[in-house]
Amino acid sequence: MTEGNFVDYVKIYVSSGKGGKGSSHLHREKFIEKGGPDGGDGGRGGHVYLKGNKNLWTLFHLKFVKHIRAGHGGDGGSSRSTGHDGEDKFVEVPLGTVVRDQETGEILFEITEHDEVKIVAEGGKGGLGNWHFRSATNQTPRYAQPGMPVKEVDIIIELKVLADVGLVGFPNAGKSTLLSVMTSAKPKIADYPFTTLKPNLGIVAYRDFQSFVMADIPGIIEGAAEGKGLGHYFLRHIERNSILLFLVPADAADIKKEYEILLDELRRYNPEMLDKDRILVVSKCDMLDDELKAELEKQMKKEFKGVKYHFISSVAQQGLQELKDMLWKMLNEE
Known part of the structure; x- marks a missing residue:
């Protein structure tokens, strides 16, 4: 999937169908002058639904859709015939789609399962025909109900990426490079910050034809929780990941400080994110000789007690299989 095809935010006007009006027809045929009321009911207006599809990864197919309208219900007819229902x-x-009311910002619902169906706008009910209003004192009612009007709503559809592992790190930490060597994804890679502007997804092939999904989230900067940089635009994608993989390069000035800044940004955005399983991965370890690596490992044991960590080099393909094993074990511990 190219970066331009990844769409995770759209605004759409939704309108259900209006109900058909009931008929006020009076029965007439040869030799029956006053057959009484026989007007049928109007059909209901069409509903607008959203349906989860596990084979979709983006909202790109809705990028240029500005209006979604359901069909109107048909009017009732004679001989108590009911009008047709409007097309749904x-x-x-x-999966991972969140729907909000554009005016209030309120979350209407979320879709997280395949074939899960939620109604966005309910179609108007059809009006009753005059047959329903006959009585002993009013045997020929010449009126019927109109159909209920359409329901209109402006909605925001946003996507929170559903992935097993989410890559978290500062710009240029090596997240896209790691994704490209762990999966068949082809993210944009360059030696300047914010190369990745949209999340990239890749499927990591594991032993015995098993697999899990990894997401490369655009880089975090200090103050992201307040909306700095790409801010909330990408932090929401991390909410749905089972495991957070913190990536810090070996040439970082202070690995512990970088890790703590990343943790703090997540905590300020949503404290529940700190309850997720996490692993600290030190990348670009091909730049270290054996002596420096041993010294760094000694420092990590001292400073990161209780935190799972691992050393890799995406370019030199070092430690990648061990990382897959660690992630698979974490995903299946439950």
């Missing part, structure tokens, strides 16, 4: 609209969305 089903819009497929990826």
Whole structure:
């Protein structure tokens, strides 16, 4: 998937169908002059639904959709015939989709399962025909109910990426490079910050044809929780990851400080994120000789008690299989 095809935020106007009006027809045929009321009911207006689809990864198919309208219900007819129901609209969305009311910002619902269906706008109910209003004192009612009007709502559809492992780190920590060597994904890679502007997903092939999904999230900067840099735009994608993989390069000025800044940004954005399993991975270890690496490991044992950590080099393909083993074990510990 190219970066331009990854769309995770769209605004759409949704309108259900209006209900058909009931008929006020009076029965007439040869030799029956006053057959009484026989007006049928109007059909209901069409509903607008969102439906989860596990094969979709982006909202790209909705990028240029500005309006979604369901069909109107048909009017009732004579001989108590009911009008046809309006055509329902089903819009497929990826798992992890959140729907908000554009005006209030309130979350209406989330879709997290395949084939899960949620109604966005309910179609108007059809009006009753005059047959329903006959009585002993009013045997020929010449009125019927109109159909209920359409329901309109402006919604925001946003995607929170569903992945097993989310890569968290500062710009240029090597997240895209790691994703490219662990999976068949082809993210944009360059030696300047914010190369990644949209999340990239890749499937990590494991032993015995098993696999798990890894997401490369755009780099965090200090103050991201307040919206600095790409801010909330990408932090929401980390919420749905089972494991957070913190990536800090071996040439960082202070590995512990970088790790703590990343943790603090997540805590300030959503404290529940700190309850997730996490692992600290030190990248670019091909730059270290054996002596420096041994010294760094000694320092890590002292400073990161209780934190799982691992050393890798994406370029030199060092420690990658061991990292896969660690992640697979963490994902399946439960």
